Amino acid sequence: MTTTTALEAELHVKRAHELPYESARERVEVLVPELIRHNRLYHAEDRAEIDDRTYDLLYRELEILEQRFSDLIRPDSPTLRVGDRPIDELTPFPHRVPMLSLSNSLTEGEFLEFDARVRKLLGSPSPTYHVEPKLDGLACELIYVHGQLEGAGTRGDGETGEDVTHNIRTIRAIPSRLSTTTPPERISVRGEVLFPLEGFHRMNAERLSSGQKAFENPRNAAAGTLRQLDPRIAAARPLTFFAYGIGECDGFDLPQMHDEQLALLASWGLPVNPLNAAAADGEQALTAIRSLGARRNELPYEIDGAVVKVNDIQIQAKLGFVTRSPRWATAFKFPPMRVTTRLENVGFQVGRTGAVTPVAWLAPVRVGGVTVSRATLHNADELERLDLRIGDLVAVERSGDVIPKVILVVPEDGRELRPKVTYPERCPECSTPLTRDADAVATRCPNTVTCPAQIRAAIRHFGSRIAMDIDGLGEKLVDQLVDAGLIRRVSDLYALDLTAVANLERMGPRSAENLLAALETSKSRPLDRALVALGIPQVGETTAKDLARHFGTLDQILSAASTPSALSAVPGIGPIVADAIQKFFSSDANLTEIDCLRARGVQFAPIAPARATSGAVSGKTFVLTGTLPTMSRDQAKALIEAAGGKVSGSVSKKTDYVVAGAEAGSKLDKAQELGVTILDEAGLQTILTSG
Numbered sequence: 298m299t300t301t302t303a304l305e306a307e308l309h310v311k312r313a314h315e316l317p318y319e320s321a322r323e324r325v326e327v328l329v330p331e332l333i334r335h336n337r338l339y340h341a342e343d344r345a346e347i348d349d350r351t352y353d354l355l356y357r358e359l360e361i362l363e364q365r366f367s368d369l370i371r372p373d374s375p376t377l378r379v380g381d382r383p384i385d386e387l388t389p390f391p392h393r394v395p396m397l398s399l400s401n402s403l404t405e406g407e408f409l410e411f412d413a414r415v416r417k418l419l420g421s422p423s424p425t426y427h428v429e430p431k432l433d434g435l436a437c438e439l440i441y442v443h444g445q446l447e448g449a450g451t452r453g454d455g456e457t458g459e460d461v462t463h464n465i466r467t468i469r470a471i472p473s474r475l476s477t478t479t480p481p482e483r484i485s486v487r488g489e490v491l492f493p494l495e496g497f498h499r500m501n502a503e504r505l506s507s508g509q510k511a512f513e514n515p516r517n518a519a520a521g522t523l524r525q526l527d528p529r530i531a532a533a534r535p536l537t538f539f540a541y542g543i544g545e546c547d548g549f550d551l552p553q554m555h556d557e558q559l560a561l562l563a564s565w566g567l568p569v570n571p572l573n574a575a576a577a578d579g580e581q582a583l584t585a586i587r588s589l590g591a592r593r594n595e596l597p598y599e600i601d602g603a604v605v606k607v608n609d610i611q612i613q614a615k616l617g618f619v620t621r622s623p624r625w626a627t628a629f630k631f632p633p634m635r636v637t638t639r640l641e642n643v644g645f646q647v648g649r650t651g652a653v654t655p656v657a658w659l660a661p662v663r664v665g666g667v668t669v670s671r672a673t674l675h676n677a678d679e680l681e682r683l684d685l686r687i688g689d690l691v692a693v694e695r696s697g698d699v700i701p702k703v704i705l706v707v708p709e710d711g712r713e714l715r716p717k718v719t720y721p722e723r724c725p726e727c728s729t730p731l732t733r734d735a736d737a738v739a740t741r742c743p744n745t746v747t748c749p750a751q752i753r754a755a756i757r758h759f760g761s762r763i764a765m766d767i768d769g770l771g772e773k774l775v776d777q778l779v780d781a782g783l784i785r786r787v788s789d790l791y792a793l794d795l796t797a798v799a800n801l802e803r804m805g806p807r808s809a810e811n812l813l814a815a816l817e818t819s820k821s822r823p824l825d826r827a828l829v830a831l832g833i834p835q836v837g838e839t840t841a842k843d844l845a846r847h848f849g850t851l852d853q854i855l856s857a858a859s860t861p862s863a864l865s866a867v868p869g870i871g872p873i874v875a876d877a878i879q880k881f882f883s884s885d886a887n888l889t890e891i892d893c894l895r896a897r898g899v900q901f902a903p904i905a906p907a908r909a910t911s912g913a914v915s916g917k918t919f920v921l922t923g924t925l926p927t928m929s930r931d932q933a934k935a936l937i938e939a940a941g942g943k944v945s946g947s948v949s950k951k952t953d954y955v956v957a958g959a960e961a962g963s964k965l966d967k968a969q970e971l972g973v974t975i976l977d978e979a980g981l982q983t984i985l986t987s988g
C-alpha cells in the first residue's frame with residue numbers, strides 16, 4: 298500500500314466536502330481500514346508509517362464524509378470510538394474470572410527464593426519464565442465478543458471493577474475490532490492502561506498554568522482519566538494500553554504457552570509490550586529483570602518493576618494459587634529512586650496565581666540517572682510535617698521524570714540546633730502579607746496587581762507557546778522588561794517602544810524589531826489561544842477551545858459570563874469552572890485589561906462555532922417569546938445556534954419548539970393552536986445539554 302502524504306491528505310479533506318455519494322462510499326471503504334491499520338502500526342507495532350498530522354487529516358476526511366452521508370458510517374469506523382456525551386455514573390463491572398494480584402519480591406534474594414519454591418513444588422527442572430515490565434498504570438479488562446469490543450472495566454477489588462467502556466473506546470491503541478476472521482466467541486483481554494510521560498508532563502503544565510491541581514503521578518492521572526464520566530476528557534488525553542494476559546476465552550483453542558497467547562493477541566492488533574522476554578531459568582530471569590531495571594529511565598512510560606511468570610499454562614495450573622496471588626508469578630519491585638543529600642536552603646517561589654511554594658535547594662545529587670538540585674516541598678503543611686532545618690540530611694525521591702520531592706529527614710544528633718525553616722509571613726517578592734486559601738492548602742500573595750513575581754509569571758504565560766506564542770519573549774527578557782519598568786501588565790507589551798527595548802542589555806535594534814514583529818503577529822491569535830493567555834483560573838487549552846467553539850466571539854463569552862446557566866450549557870464545563878470564569882470576568886481590573894488589549898489591537902479573533910450535526914437541537918427551528926428568567930434573548934439564540942438549531946421570528950407549522958418566558962404573547966397562542974412543543978428556559982437547557 299502506498300503511503301499518503303500530508304499534502305495528499307489535505308487535498309482529500311478539501312474534496313471531501315463536494316465528493317458525490319458513490320465516490321464518498323468508495324473513499325470510506327479505503328479510509329476506515331487505512332486508519333485502523335495506522336492506529337495499529339503506531340500503537341501496537343511501534344512503526345508508524347505516517348506522521349500525526351497526516352493521520353489527523355485522514356481522520357478529518359472520514360469525519361466529513363460521515364457527516365455528509367450518515368449511512369456510510371461503518372460499525373468499525375474509528376470515529377465511533379469517541380463518545381460524545383457524558384454518562385450519568387460509573388456502574389459496576391463484574392469480572393467472570395477474578396483479576397488477581399501478584400506476590401512481591403523485593404530483593405534479588407527474594408526472587409531466587411520464588412524460583413526455588415517453584416522448582417521444589419514442581420519437583421522437576423526449572424520451568425521457562427516470561428519476564429515483562431511491571432507497567433505502572435491501571436489494570437483493565439477488555440471484553441471482545443465475536444471480535445468486537447463490547448465492554449471494559451477496571452480491576453477494582455478483583456471481583457468487580459467499574460465500567461469504563463466509554464473511556465476505553467477513546468484509546469486509539471485499543472482496537473474496537475480484533476483483526477482476525479476467526480475471533481473467539483468471547484474473550485477477556487487483560488492489561489494496563491498507561492498515561493505516557495510526555496503527555497503527562499504537558500497536561501500537568503497546562504493544569505498548573507490554568508490554576509488547577511497537577512496530578513501526582515502518571516498512574517493517578519490514568520485512573521483519574523478513566524473514572525471521568527465525560528469521554529471527551531479521555532479522548533483529549535494520550536492514554537495507551539499494553540495487553541499482558543487473558544482472563545476467559547470461549548469458543549477458541551488458545552495456545553498453551555503464555556508468550557504464544559500474547560503473540561496471538563498481538564496478531565489481532567492488541568499492543569503487547571516489546572520489552573517482554575523469555576528466560577530459560579531463574580538466573581536468566583534475573584538477568585532480564587536487571588536489564589529492564591537499567592532501561593527504566595529511558596522508557597516513555599513508567600514501570601515500577603518486572604513481572605516474572607511461568608510460561609507454560611499447564612504448569613501454571615499445577616502450581617495454582619495462594620489466597621489472591623498465583624504461585625506461578627511474582628512481581629519484582631524496583632527500588633524507588635531515592636537518595637539522600639543535604640538541604641542547603643529553602644526558597645519560596647511565587648507563581649502566576651500568587652501561590653507561594655517552598656522549594657528545597659539541595660547539594661546536587663544523582664537520582665536515577667539525573668542530577669537533582671531542587672525538590673518541591675509542596676506547601677506549608679508539608680514543611681511543618683517535615684520539620685525541616687537547613688543542613689538536614691534529607692531523602693529525595695524521583696518517580697519517572699516527575700519533579701523530585703523531599704520524602705523525609707534522616708534523624709541525626711544535634712539537628713535541633715540547626716535553624717528551623719519557617720514560612721515567610723510576607724511575600725518574598727513584594728512584601729505583601731500572605732494569606733491562606735479557604736481550603737487552607739495554598740498560601741498566597743494577594744497582591745495580584747503589582748507583585749513583580751506574579752506579573753512576570755503572568756507575562757511569561759501570556760507569551761507562552763500554548764497562549765499567544767510570542768517568539769523571543771523568553772523568561773530572561775520578561776524579567777528585564779519588568780525590572781526596567783517597561784511593562785506592568787500584559788497589555789503593556791503592545792505599547793513597547795522600539796528604542797527602549799533595543800537599549801536593554803543583550804538586545805539591540807535587530808532583536809527589538811523581531812520582538813515587536815512577533816507581538817504584532819500575536820494580535821491575530823484565535824480566540825481560544827487568547828483566552829488561555831488571559832490566565833483565567835481553571836481554563837486551560839481544552840476548556841478555552843470549548844468556550845471559543847461554543848460562543849464564537851469574546852463578546853458572546855462576556856455576555857454569557859454573567860449567566861452561570863449559559864456557561865454550564867457548554868459541554869465540558871462544570872459548575873466549578875463556570876464559577877471561576879464568571880468570577881474572572883466580573884473583575885473590573887480584568888475587564889479593563891481586556892479593553893486595553895483590544896484597544897491596542899489584540900483581536901480575540903473569532904472562530905466559527907461548531908455546528909452540531911446530531912442531537913435534539915440540530916436542524917430544528919425555534920421561536921423565542923417573552924422574558925426568560927436568567928437568559929437574554931441573544932444568549933438563548935447563541936446557545937441554540939451553537940447546538941446547530943435555527944431561531945426564527947414567527948411561529949408556523951415548520952416551527953419545532955417555542956421557548957416561552959414571562960409575558961409571552963400571541964406567539965405562544967399560535968404555538969398552542971398549531972400544537973408546537975412549548976418549552977420554558979429549563980426545558981430549553983435540558984434539550985441543549987442532552988442534545
Ligand code: IVH
Pocket residue numbers: 397398399400429430431432433434435436437452488489541542604623626628
Ligand atoms: S499479570 C495473576 N503482568 O500488577 C496475574 N500484571 O498485582 C496478574 N501489572 O494491578 C497480573 N504489569 O495491573 C501482570 N506485565 C504485567 C503487569 C501487571 C503491571 C499490574 C497489574 C496489577 C498488578 C498485579
